[in-house]
Amino acid sequence: MWRTTGDITDKWKGKHSYSWGVSSIVDMNEPLWPYAGPGHWNDPDMLEVGNGGLTDEEYRSHFSLWAMMASPLIAGNDVAAMSQATRDILLNREVIAVDQDPLGVQGHRVRRDGDLEVWSKPLADGGRAVTLWNRGETRARITAEWAALGLPASVKLKVRDLWAHRDLGSSSRQFASQVAPHGVTMIRLKP
Incomplete structure (x- = not known):
């Protein structure tokens, strides 16, 4: 370290x-x-x-x-x-x-559009952690497209909100969320 x-x-x-x-x-x-x-x-x-x-x-x-x-x-x-x-x-x-994921990969920014960012971190179970980060001063919609995460657009993934502790169903191609100013939506994607 x-x-x-x-x-x-x-x-x-x-x-x-x-x-x-x-x-x-x-x-x-x-x-x-x-x-x-x-x-x-x-x-x-x-x-x-x-x-x-x-x-x-x-x-x-x-x-x-x-x-x-x-x-x-x-x-x-x-x-x-x-x-x-x-x-x-x-x-x-x-x-x-x-x-603490055992794969040990550091996540990083995969997309930035002004104050809006998408971060991705591969996980040992084949899933991904994804964080939508709004650095701005107003609420904004942020979209994570599977292609930007290095995933096939056609794959259907289970989505879990890690702060709400809630399954959000399955999605293919992308996930979008309204994100508070200076806030995040953090999800886990699983095949």
Whole structure:
């Protein structure tokens, strides 16, 4: 494991004195995805979830992206005084399973359209974790097309929302979701 960025701070973006906001750290770590894998992990610094500088929506995005990047999930908050919302984020077993997937591939951005991004991470069971990330200030529809994920357009996949803990049925060719500002929709696709 090695650090890939400067220090993180509990802000959404930009440089703050000697440290960087969450989305800026993501931008520094993402291009390094080819160098991560079992036995060698990119570490974009600890998690800021629950420290009070971001909204719960932003903290879900932060945790989701760290999981997609197979980052060490090191809690940087006061675990003895967590709110229920913070606990729900940090203890989401389905998102943690994406981070800890034995295939060990770091997910990465496969599509960017302005503030709207699609991230993909192959999983050991042949499925994919997919995160639709809205970096913008307004709610937006984001679509993940199977072709952008490296999947045949004709394949029908089961879709599960990892934050709602709900199966969404099956889909072929694509999946779309309305995503809150600074928010994510994180799904797991299974054959």
